[in-house]
Each structure stands twice: as C-alpha cells, then as structure tokens.
Amino acid sequence: MSTKEIPYKIYLEESEMPEAWYNVRADMVNKPAPLLDPATLQPITEDALAQVFCRELAKQELDDTTAYIPIPQPVRDFYRMYRPAPLVRAYCLEKELGTPAHIYYKFEGNNTSGSHKLNSAIAQAYYAKEQGLKGVTTETGAGQWGTALSMASAYLGLDCQVYMVKVSYEQKPFRREVMRTYGATVTPSPSMTTEVGRRINGEFPGTNGSLGCAISEAVEAAANQEGYRYVLGSVLNQVLLHQSIIGLETKAALDKYDITPDIIIGCAGGGSNLGGLISPFVGQKLRGEADMRIIAVEPASCPSLTRGKYVYDFCDTGKVCPLQKMYTLGSGFMPSSSHAGGLRYHGMSSVVSQLYHDGLIEATSVEQTGVFAAAVQFAKVEGILPAPESSHAIRVAIDEALKCKQTGEAKNIVFGLTGTGYFDMYAYQRFNDGQMGDYIPTDEEIAASLAKIPKV
Numbered sequence: 001m002s003t004k005e006i007p008y009k010i011y012l013e014e015s016e017m018p019e020a021w022y023n024v025r026a027d028m029v030n031k032p033a034p035l036l037d038p039a040t041l042q043p044i045t046e047d048a049l050a051q052v053f054c055r056e057l058a059k060q061e062l063d064d065t066t067a068y069i070p071i072p073q074p075v076r077d078f079y080r081m082y083r084p085a086p087l088v089r090a091y092c093l094e095k096e097l098g099t100p101a102h103i104y105y106k107f108e109g110n111n112t113s114g115s116h117k118l119n120s121a122i123a124q125a126y127y128a129k130e131q132g133l134k135g136v137t138t139e140t141g142a143g144q145w146g147t148a149l150s151m152a153s154a155y156l157g158l159d160c161q162v163y164m165v166k167v168s169y170e171q172k173p174f175r176r177e178v179m180r181t182y183g184a185t186v187t188p189s190p191s192m193t194t195e196v197g198r199r200i201n202g203e204f205p206g207t208n209g210s211l212g213c214a215i216s217e218a219v220e221a222a223a224n225q226e227g228y229r230y231v232l233g234s235v236l237n238q239v240l241l242h243q244s245i246i247g248l249e250t251k252a253a254l255d256k257y258d259i260t261p262d263i264i265i266g267c268a269g270g271g272s273n274l275g276g277l278i279s280p281f282v283g284q285k286l287r288g289e290a291d292m293r294i295i296a297v298e299p300a301s302c303p304s305l306t307r308g309k310y311v312y313d314f315c316d317t318g319k320v321c322p323l324q325k326m327y328t329l330g331s332g333f334m335p336s337s338s339h340a341g342g343l344r345y346h347g348m349s350s351v352v353s354q355l356y357h358d359g360l361i362e363a364t365s366v367e368q369t370g371v372f373a374a375a376v377q378f379a380k381v382e383g384i385l386p387a388p389e390s391s392h393a394i395r396v397a398i399d400e401a402l403k404c405k406q407t408g409e410a411k412n413i414v415f416g417l418t419g420t421g422y423f424d425m426y427a428y429q430r431f432n433d434g435q436m437g438d439y440i441p442t443d444e445e446i447a448a449s450l451a452k453i454p455k456v
C-alpha cells in the first residue's frame with residue numbers, strides 16, 4: 001500500500017479520461033450466449049439487429065472480440081462537461097461505523113440527469129445522429145434514463161420520445177418535467193397509443209406498468225416511424241461497454257494511490273452500472289492479474305440473480321425484442337411497486353449473468369427498509385442524498401465494513417454510487433413516516449412467472 005495520504009476526493013485530470021471503452025467480452029473465456037431473433041429463434045444477425053438499433057450500436061452489441069473501442073471525440077467532449085467523476089474516500093462514513101475498512105465510492109450523480117445513465121445516452125444519441133436518424137424512442141422506469149436521453153438528444157438535435165412506467169409518471173411529475181424541458185415527449189406506459197400497450201392494459205387492468213412493458217411500447221413506436229430507432233438504457237452489451245468508463249476511471253484513480261480493491265460492490269437492475277464498474281477488474285481476474293470479491297446487489301422484491309433461472313427469455317413483456325440468455329424471473333414478472341424503480345427489471349445483462357454463472361462475481365439481495373436505513377446513515381455523514389437504487393450498494397458496503405470491524409481487517413471496499421435521490425423524496429417520506437414495507441415475492445409467484453418462459 002502507498003504511503004501517500006489519500007485525499008477525500010481522488011480526481012483525474014480531463015486528459016486522464018479514458019480514450020476507449022473496455023469490452024470485457026473480449027477477455028471472457030465463456031462468452032455470453034448469442035442474442036436470438038424472436039422470429040426464428042436463431043442467433044440474430046447484425047442486419048436484423050440494425051432494424052431495431054442504430055447500425056454502429058448493433059455492431060457493438062455483437063462484438064465479442066475487440067477489447068478497446070475508441071470513444072468518438074464528440075462523445076469525449078460531452079463527457080468532459082461532467083467527467084471524470086470523482087472517486088471519494090468515505091472517511092466520514094468509516095468514522096461513523098468505527099471500521100478499520102477503507103471505503104471508496106465512485107459518484108456518478110454529478111449531472112442533471114442525476115445518474116450514470118448519461119454515459120450511455122450520449123453515446124447512443126451520437127451514433128443515431130451519425131446515422132442521420134430523426135429521433136429515438138425509449139422507455140424509462142424511475143426516470144433517470146429518460147432524463148439522460150432527453151439531455152443527450154437535445155444536445156445533438158434529435159427528437160426523443162419516452163415511454164415512462166406509469167407508477168413513476170404519477171409519482172415523479174418533476175422528473176417528467178425535466179424531460180419535457182429538454183424537449184422530449186413523455187407518455188405514461190402502458191398507454192393506449194401502441195398495440196402492445198392496449199393489449200397489456202386489457203390483460204392487466206389498472207396495472208402500474210413495468211420496464212418490460214414500456215420497452216415493448218418504445219420498440220413498437222420506433223418501428224412505426226421512419227427515421228427512428230429504439231435505444232435502451234441498460235441490460236445490453238453496448239450499454240455495459242459505454243458504462244465501462246466508470247470502471248476505467250475508478251481503476252485509474254485507485255492506481256494513482258496504489259490501492260488494490262478487496263471488494264467491489266454495485267447495485268444491479270439491468271446490470272449496466274455494475275457491469276461498467278467491474279469490467280476492468282473482471283478483466284484483471286480473467287487474465288489472472290488480480291483477484292477480488294465482486295458483489296452484485298439486487299432488491300429482494302426483484303431478485304433475478306439470486307432467485308431467477310439462467311435461461312433464454314424475452315427482454316420485454318411484449319416479446320418483440322431479441323431473446324437473451326440471462327438470469328430472469330420471466331418477462332411477465334410484475335415486481336411489487338418498490339421505490340427503487342431503476343432496479344425493477346425481470347432480467348439481467350447477459351455479461352453479468354455469465355460472470356455470475358461462472359463464479360467470477362457474487363450476488364445478494366436486500367430489503368428496502370434496510371436499504372433506506374443505510375441511505376439515511378450515509379446521507380447524514382457523507383453529504384450526498386443517494387438514490388434508492390444506489391443505496392442497495394451502500395447497504396452491502398456498510399455490512400461488509402461492519403464485518404471488518406469484527407475481524408479487524410482494513411479491507412479496501414469500493415462501491416458504485418450511481419446517483420442522487422432528489423426525485424425520490426416520496427420514497428424517503430414513506431421511510432421517514434415509518435410506512436415503508438418490504439415486499440418479497442413468494443416461491444409460488446416466482447415459479448408461476450418462470451413457468452411462462454419460452455422453451456428454447
């Protein structure tokens with residue numbers, strides 16, 4: 001370990017920002033299983049994929065061999081408005097916990113969208129613009145992705161249409177308003193404006209919506225408009241690739257002070273921030289250069305890694321997207337309305353799924369009252385009001401730091417602080433009023449949903 005005193009914030013210079021994204025698939029021995037065409041159930045071709053996504057993104061999606069993919073200069077320039085993001089040493093949290101552990105967090109909430117999602121939004125919007133498209137459609141759960149894409153689209157002069165999960169649309173009117181301020185059109189999902197939305201409304205009257213359902217609506221909307229493509233904020237290989245900037249910067253910052261992480265923790269919704277944070281470190285593990293524990297944290301209300309099955313499944317409720325082999329609860333799984341909207345997804349990135357399947361990473365699930373207790377403890381000492389999603393990682397980081405207190409070990413714990421919770425005050429209100437519950441699906445509920453997974 002270095003003898004240099006470690007500052008509260010380890011900053012990188014703009015010139016130290018990575019020039020290329022890192023594609024961990026290139027180093028994976030067991031590659032993630034190929035995406036399947038929903039029509040033929042055969043591995044999907046780049047041409048078929050390019051009907052849904054931008055051409056360059058379809059390429060990135062299928063590229064399992066190129067380790068470093070250059071970040072286009074205009075994307076790097078945009079990144080420079082809010083990156084490099086600081087790596088913070090949580091001295092105050094360590095003191096509060098009385099732990100010998102050293103805790104670090106990578107803070108991705110320093111932009112108006114409030115989360116890491118802007119890292120991929122600008123990349124996807126850039127490739128859409130390069131291809132000469134008019135606009136993009138997408139879904140948003142908690143609203144962070146829709147906000148990020150609205151910002152990126154406004155910057156590049158693209159039209160942006162967002163299908164927002166109904167429960168968030170109603171609970172987060174100001175989030176909706178940020179998107180509209182950036183020029184996006186926002187529609188609550190399931191809506192009556194698409195065929196799949198009408199079908200789901202018919203099947204589940206009064207439904208609050210889900211990410212899987214909003215995805216189907218956005219895909220349909222893109223297919224029905226000339227010059228539009230669908231873009232997705234998580235789950236896909238391309239999104240993990242763009243989010244590798246988080247891990248590359250984290251590693252560069254740690255390297256500056258010769259810090260080697262013992263435990264890396266991230267919350268897992270679709271797996272993009274976690275995948276991005278851990279990619280360079282998993283690369284080291286795969287190449288036999290270093291070893292550390294990596295922990296994916298998911299909500300007990302939507303436990304795809306810890307209670308799902310590793311099989312081919314649809315990425316969306318409407319079954320219009322390619323099938324992906326992943327840990328899944330079934331594309332029809334309707335998670336209870338937990339307050340971590342960004343983690344309410346039935347499946348998991350195929351890269352993260354494969355790494356978990358191969359034992360390269362661990363997974364755990366946590367209940368939301370414990371998550372909010374950790375969020376409040378963190379907010380009081382570290383000065384950042386965390387997003388409920390991010391607070392899943394905080395919960396486990398605190399738990400691991402408390403274990404170090406028992407054993408007296410000074411482990412280096414690094415976690416991803418993916419965003420701020422300013423738009424989640426309704427959730428904090430429920431917690432502060434003692435009215436927050438923990439809903440955990442029963443084995444029967446999960447089995448019923450898994451029974452509907454396609455046989456591939």
Ligand SMILES: *Cc1c(COP(=O)(O)O)cnc(C)c1O
Pocket residue numbers: 114115116117142144145233234235267268269270271272273274342343387389390418419420
């Ligand atoms: C969307 C979101 C997540 C979860 O998404 P991943 O794709 O799993 O990273 C986590 N934290 C915040 C703040 C988010 O907005």
